Amino acid sequence: MDDKLKNPRRNRVKKLSADDCWPVMIEFLLSQKSWWVAMCAEFDLTPMQGHAVRSIDPEKPVPMSALAEELACDASNITGIVDKLEARGLAARRADETDRRIKVLVLTDKGRHLREKLWARTMETPRAVTALPEETRRRLAEALSAVLEERLAEEAAKR
Amino acid sequence: MDDKLKNPRRNRVKKLSADDCWPVMIEFLLSQKSWWVAMCAEFDLTPMQGHAVRSIDPEKPVPMSALAEELACDASNITGIVDKLEARGLAARRADETDRRIKVLVLTDKGRHLREKLWARTMETPRAVTALPEETRRRLAEALSAVLEERLAEEAAKR
DNA sequence: GATAAAGATTGAAGTTGTCAATTATTAAGT
DNA sequence: ACTTAATAATTGACAACTTCAATCTTTATC
Numbered sequence: 001m002d003d004k005l006k007n008p009r010r011n012r013v014k015k016l017s018a019d020d021c022w023p024v025m026i027e028f029l030l031s032q033k034s035w036w037v038a039m040c041a042e043f044d045l046t047p048m049q050g051h052a053v054r055s056i057d058p059e060k061p062v063p064m065s066a067l068a069e070e071l072a073c074d075a076s077n078i079t080g081i082v083d084k085l086e087a088r089g090l091a092a093r094r095a096d097e098t099d100r101r102i103k104v105l106v107l108t109d110k111g112r113h114l115r116e117k118l119w120a121r122t123m124e125t126p127r128a129v130t131a132l133p134e135e136t137r138r139r140l141a142e143a144l145s146a147v148l149e150e151r152l153a154e155e156a157a158k159r
Numbered sequence: 160m161d162d163k164l165k166n167p168r169r170n171r172v173k174k175l176s177a178d179d180c181w182p183v184m185i186e187f188l189l190s191q192k193s194w195w196v197a198m199c200a201e202f203d204l205t206p207m208q209g210h211a212v213r214s215i216d217p218e219k220p221v222p223m224s225a226l227a228e229e230l231a232c233d234a235s236n237i238t239g240i241v242d243k244l245e246a247r248g249l250a251a252r253r254a255d256e257t258d259r260r261i262k263v264l265v266l267t268d269k270g271r272h273l274r275e276k277l278w279a280r281t282m283e284t285p286r287a288v289t290a291l292p293e294e295t296r297r298r299l300a301e302a303l304s305a306v307l308e309e310r311l312a313e314e315a316a317k318r
Numbered sequence: 319g320a321t322a323a324a325g326a327t328t329g330a331a332g333t334t335g336t337c338a339a340t341t342a343t344t345a346a347g348t
Numbered sequence: 349a350c351t352t353a354a355t356a357a358t359t360g361a362c363a364a365c366t367t368c369a370a371t372c373t374t375t376a377t378c
Binding site: 029 | 175176177178179180181182183184185186187188189190191192193194195210231281282284285286287288290291293294295296297298299300301302303304305306307309310313
C-alpha cells in the first residue's frame, strides 16, 4: 500500500510532472549516503577531515571558528579533526596576528597536494551522469542550480 | 586561484553548460549534509533509526540482514539500532517461520504511525523548490530521474 | 554425523555529534 | 583603570555510528 516510502519512484510513469521534483530529489539525496565517505576514504581521510581539507583555502588562513561554521558543527569537534590533520602533516595551526585568541589554519605543501588530488577525484563525473544526453545534463545543471540559488536567497532574506 | 574547490559555483556565469552538471550536483549533495538528520530529529529519531523506520515495510517483515544491506552498514550496527526502536515500542523482532537463524522486523502500530508522519514531513516540498517555475521543476525531475535510472542500470549490469 | 556456512549478537576501538566547563584573550561599561 | 562581558579554543563526558574480530545458534553440505 505505502511502498512509495521506500522508493518514491518505484511505480513512476514515464512522464514526470513538476510534483515529482522533490520526491526524486529525496531519492537522490538518500541514495548518495556514502559517496563522500568513499571519496575521502581513498585518501585515508575521514569524512570530516575531507571537509576540512576542502574548506581550508590554500591562499587564505581560516580561523577554527570559521571552519566550524563552514562544516556546520560544534567548535569542539574542530579541535580533534585538526589535531589529526596536523599529526599527518597536512595542516598547521598559527597564531592570528591581530587577535591572540584566534588560531588560524593553513595547509602544508603536503596538504595542498592532497587537497588537489581529492578535488580532482571528486570532480570526476560518474558514468551515470556522462551517459546522459548533453541537453539533459545542461538542464539538470540549470534547474539544480536554480534550487541552490533560491535557497541562498532564502537564507540571505532571513538576515 | 583554486577557490572552485570550496564552492564550485562561486564564479559561475549565468548560462550553464552540460559540464556544470556534476559540479552542481556535488554542491547540492554537500550542502544537504544535515537535512535528513534534522528531519529525523523532529521525531526523536537518530538518522539511522529514521532510515530503519523508513525501510521496514509495514506489509512485509524484513530480516535484520536485509535491513543491513538496505542501510548499507554492517549487520552488527543493526542490532543496536533495532534495540532502541524496540525499546520505544516502534518495532518488534519475530522469529522467521522457515529459518530459525533469521529474525524479522515488523513495525508496531505506533511504529507505523510514526513512519507515516515521518514520510509526510519528508515529502513536504521545501520553498526553494516550490519557488521554481513549474517547467523548471518538471525538467529537474526528469533529468535527475534519468541519472538515477542510469545508475540503477549500471548496478544491474554489474551482476 | 562432521564440517562448513549463514544470521544475529557482542565487545573493542575509532569518528562524529552535543553539551557543559575551563582557560586565555579581548571588548565594554562605569 | 578596573571590573564585568563576551569571544576563541580546548577539554571531558556521553551518545550514536562505523568497522572488525569473535561468539553462538541454526542450517547446509559432504
